[in-house]
Amino acid sequence: MNNPNEKSFPVSWDQFHRDSRALAWRLAGIGSFDAIVAIARGGLVPAAIVARELNIRTVETVAVKSYDHQSQSGIKVLKEISAPVLDLARNGAKILIVDDLVDTGSTARVVREMLPGAHFATVYAKPKGRELVDTFITEVSQDTWIFFPWDLDVAYAAPISGGTD
Numbered sequence: 001m002n003n004p005n006e007k008s009f010p011v012s013w014d015q016f017h018r019d020s021r022a023l024a025w026r027l028a029g030i031g032s033f034d035a036i037v038a039i040a041r042g043g044l045v046p047a048a049i050v051a052r053e054l055n056i057r058t059v060e061t062v063a064v065k066s067y068d069h070q071s072q073s074g075i076k077v078l079k080e081i082s083a084p085v086l087d088l089a090r091n092g093a094k095i096l097i098v099d100d101l102v103d104t105g106s107t108a109r110v111v112r113e114m115l116p117g118a119h120f121a122t123v124y125a126k127p128k129g130r131e132l133v134d135t136f137i138t139e140v141s142q143d144t145w146i147f148f149p150w151d152l153d154v155a156y157a158a159p160i161s162g163g164t165d
């Protein structure tokens with residue numbers, strides 16, 4: 001957990017698309033995958049971009065809730081991975097798990113247990129959770145809160161000087 005967060009890292013749609021594409025490029029260099037499991041909700045957007053780039057058509061979801069706004073609550077699994085996708089994994093298919101970020105690693109730990117042999121990929125990673133991720137693109141410090149484009153709106157920004165003109 002990292003509340004209060006000292007730093008903020010706002011990410012635009014352009015930047016998120018670019019970083020998700022960079023993740024797809026890195027994954028393409030690692031091997032091929034038969035199916036993606038997106039961790040909803042945050043993992044849905046990068047999973048769609050990676051699925052498009054790597055031409056993966058089987059996309060499953062697992063819904064995990066760990067935070068209320070910026071406060072970590074207990075982990076809740078709201079939707080399990082479907083039986084056909086678990087069967088694929090048991091029969092040796094290569095499964096790619098995608099999330100937007102790993103912070104403390106609690107979410108990653110829970111989903112990894114569901115799919116022990118899967119490859120775990122995120123766009124962003126913080127130090128506490130980094131070891132639980134096989135592939136990520138950008139690391140930010142533990143006291144940084146990442147603001148995703150779907151949580152942002154265009155708004156007035158005060159001048160750096162603090163003045164009004």
Ligand SMILES: O=P(O)(O)OC[C@H]1O[C@H](OP(=O)(O)OP(=O)(O)O)[C@H](O)[C@@H]1O
Binds near residue numbers: 040065067099
């Ligand atoms: O490494 P952790 O400390 O577990 O934090 C990372 C998780 O937290 C966020 O999800 P959140 O629970 O906020 O739900 P959401 O994806 O629906 O926004 C984020 O999308 C990751 O899934």
Ligand SMILES: Nc1nc2[nH]cnc2c(=O)[nH]1
Binds near residue numbers: 145
């Ligand atoms: N949006 C967002 N959700 C999170 N969940 C855990 N850490 C973060 C973060 O830095 N940003």
Ligand SMILES: [Mg+2]
Binds near residue numbers: 039040041042043107
């Ligand atoms: Mg999430």
